[in-house]
Amino acid sequence: MKRLLKRLILTLLTSALLIAAAMAWNVYHTAIPEPTTFAKVTPPPAFTPLRLRVVTWNLWGIFGFTPRRAERMQVIAREIVKLNPDIVGFQEVFVQADRDLLTTALREAGLPHSRYFSSGLVGSGLLLVSRFPIESDGFIRYADGGRPEAVHHGDWWAGKGLSLSTLRLPDGSPLYIANTHMHARYRGQYHATQLAQGRQLLPWASRVKDTGAPALWLGDWNNKPDSDVLAPLIASGDWRHLTGDKTAIDHIFGSGPAWQWHVLSLGKLTGLLTATPKVPWSDHAARWIEVELRRQP
Template identity: 85%
Template structure:
């Protein structure tokens, strides 16, 4: 009996140490530091209107939890290439094999630049792919991000946040592009968490605004644009809602005091597996826009 008690004690001790190590790693592991360079930008007098096709898509890519993940990713890679995008912000791309598949497909379609933002125990899930080279990158991890005991929700263990990258357009113009995945509401359980995440981003939106550069803000915001979570953020950054659907929770916003974002076309992309029509490509539809970036008169 004493031998079994001893073994049980050792198992419990090792389990406690492993859990403690995992939680410590989750809290402190963020590979990309916060943005630090925000230079004032003056639009070149020779700037010509530039067309951009931009996509945001939550891919429902959680290893072991989402159905037929590998099969869905093959289809998503094919469909995203058909859109002929210039910039794509993905969320919930937690599996390395899925990231490799997407970046390879888009590289062959003319988007050679990509960044993933490791954070927490399982990663942020944020992947940004672009036709244009990256000038700088940063990651703002959310200080409030759910509860560790809510493993079935998973947000705390994912180390979520907002990636903020700067890209150099062909004429030298600096374009900021952000990508995020805010905490889900879960029937109102995490309203305080969402409010805290929105407040945390307000000074960052203001810093980008102060540079005078154009910026795009992509992601699964898990909130409507007129909500208490997003409305203050939109106001502080001078954001324009480009995807148009005010009932949606996935959005693309544009900003820039010296710039205009003129929406030429927009839409969403979704579908069902032909092998199993009960399963969608993702539990979110892709949101895409084609815009023309212009200098403000």
């Protein structure tokens, strides 16, 4: 009996230490620091309008939890190449093999630059792939990431946040690219968390605006544009809603006081697996836009 009791105590202590270590790692591990440089940009006197095709897509890529994940990623890689994008912001790409598959397919399609933003125990799930060089990047981790005991929701363990990168356009102009995945509401349980995440991003939206550079803000925002979470951000950063659907929660916004984002076309991409018609490619549709970036007259 004493042996069994000792084993039980040892097992409980070991489990408690492992959980504490995992929680400590999750809290302190963010591989990419916050951005620090926000130099003011003088728009070039002559800027040739530039066409860009931009995509945001939550891929539902959670190891062991999402159905037919590897099969779906093969289809997604094929379909995203068909869109012929210039910039893609993915969310929920937690598995390294999936990231390798997507970056390889897009590299062969002419998008050689990519960044994954490692954070927390699981990783932020944010992957950026670009036709243009990525000159710098940073990661703003959400201070309020949800609840650690809500393991079935997973957001706290993912160390989510907003990635903020600087691309270099062909004429030498910088372009800020932000990508995020805000906490889901789960029937209103995390409204306060979303509000806190939105407030945390307010100064970053202002800093980017003050540079005068063009910027694109992509992601699964888990909110409509007119929500109390996103409306203050839109006002603070002078964002324009480019993806059009105001009932959606996945959006692309454009900003930059000296720039115009002229939407030429837009759409969404979704489908079902051929072999398993009940399984969608993802539980989110891809949102894409083709825009022409112009100088303000």
